[in-house]
Amino acid sequence: MALPPPAECLAALRARDRAYDGRFVYGVITTGVFCRPSCGARPPREEHLRYFADGEAARAAGFRPCKRCRPEQAAEHERLEATARFIERHADRPLPLAELAAQAGLSPTHFQRRFRARFGVSPRQMQDAVRMRTLKSALRQGAAVTDAIYAAGYGSPSRVYGEAARHLGMTPKAYREGGAGERIVWAVRQTALGSLLMAATDRGVCFAQFGDGIEPLHAQLRAEFPNAELVRSDAEHSPALDAWIAALDAHVSRGMPRPDVPLDLRGTAFQMRVWRFLLGLEEGQVISYGELARALDAPSAQRAVAAACGANRVAVLVPCHRVLRGDGALGGYRWGLARKRALLDDERARRRGA
Ligand SMILES: [Zn+2]
Structure with missing residues (x-):
């Protein structure tokens, strides 16, 4: 410049x-x-x-x-940003770490560490995420699966299948069809925090949201899984889902322990890291966005951490309500601050009683 x-x-x-x-x-x-x-x-x-x-x-x-x-530290941030933009533009070809590090003017080890600290993911994970995004949008637009795989920069269909299954939670073909072929059962229950809609695949709970009434909740589920077969279930036909939703209701309405149910989480590599970390928090324990970013070894990724908390589809079970702003204020909550406050108050009370 x-x-x-x-x-x-x-x-x-x-x-x-x-x-x-x-x-x-x-x-x-x-x-x-x-x-x-x-x-x-x-x-x-x-x-x-x-x-x-x-x-x-x-x-x-x-x-x-x-x-x-430290004027060159600012310049280093600039160079890392430039490298990230470079990865975005060239994700369809091999990007050796040594080449990226040279561009950023850092040794490969130092580059890897500084990059992760700034963006929360390694350069390789960022490249994978860009490829996956390209692949997803091509598939959504109806491209042939094999063409989309090569165009996104994957050397072979076999490599993408393992990775895609991890990121998409399904094969590329199933994704193109918007979750078609997947069967998701759902149920609604009234709880102390309002209507709760829980949905599950055969791998576990993929969606749990609070809201005011069935219709808007069902519309949200439909938006997340546009082409999956959504089946409203009664207790008789899906006893597992019924037991899980009853346990979650008992937890939020009557202070029973948080149920330990299988989860079918789908997100980017970074979102998965944030959610997994939250799963390890103790009841009543709170953490700030900044502390969480540092715990993930990504101290400058506070905004990405906040976005990952906001993208959580599984209320309470992935306890994003335990993340607060640095000054102790509540911060945001996808399901409303009143619910966040109620959840935290209950946990504190239980912890004192324990
Ligand atoms: Zn100075």
Whole structure:
């Protein structure tokens, strides 16, 4: 990127404008140090300033990086973002780690670690996710399965089947048909937190949502599994589902222990990591989005963590209600803050009583 004109650079560093971080650095000839525009150091006199496109240019001119604002760390974030965009564009071909690391200007080990810390997934997992997205959209548009597999960058159909089954929860063919061929049984029950719709495949519970009334809940289930065969079930025909929904009702309505039921979770690699982590939390235990991101070794992925919590389809059983904002405030909840508060209050009360 071209260096902005000096007047613009001067205005940016006087305003300590973060938007300019990564666009240029400034060196101070009296100290021999270079800074990013947002550095908190007192701005020097204009005649002592020199502007550079990046840290490399500043170093070449004999400046050393400021220890306070660490101007090259900002540049590293920029480079990681650029590498992620590169992966997005070239996911259809092999992307050796060494090539990506060289692009980011880091050693492969360091690159792998920094990438994961920033995005919550490895470069390889990101590439897989992009391919999977390409494949899914091609299949949704009705492409032939084999064509879609090659176009998404998979070398062979056999490789995609294992991966697709993990990501899609079904074979590519079944996905193209929007879950066609899958049979999902569902039931509704009134609980202390409102109507509860629970649905299950033969692998386990794939959907549990609270709402106000059957119709909107059923529409949500239909939107998640557009072509699956949805079967409303009575207790007689699906005793397992009936037992699970009764146990979940007993938990939210009468404070019985949270039931341990099989789950059929479907999400991206990162969403699965977030949900699995939540499954390991103790009752009454809460965690902030930031702590959760750090626990997953992805400290800058707070927003992705919050999005994964919001994408949870299985209320209470995957306890995303235990994730709070960093300041202890409730944060968001897909099923409403009143429900989140009620769930947490109950857990706290049980914990005190235990
Ligand atoms: Zn500085």
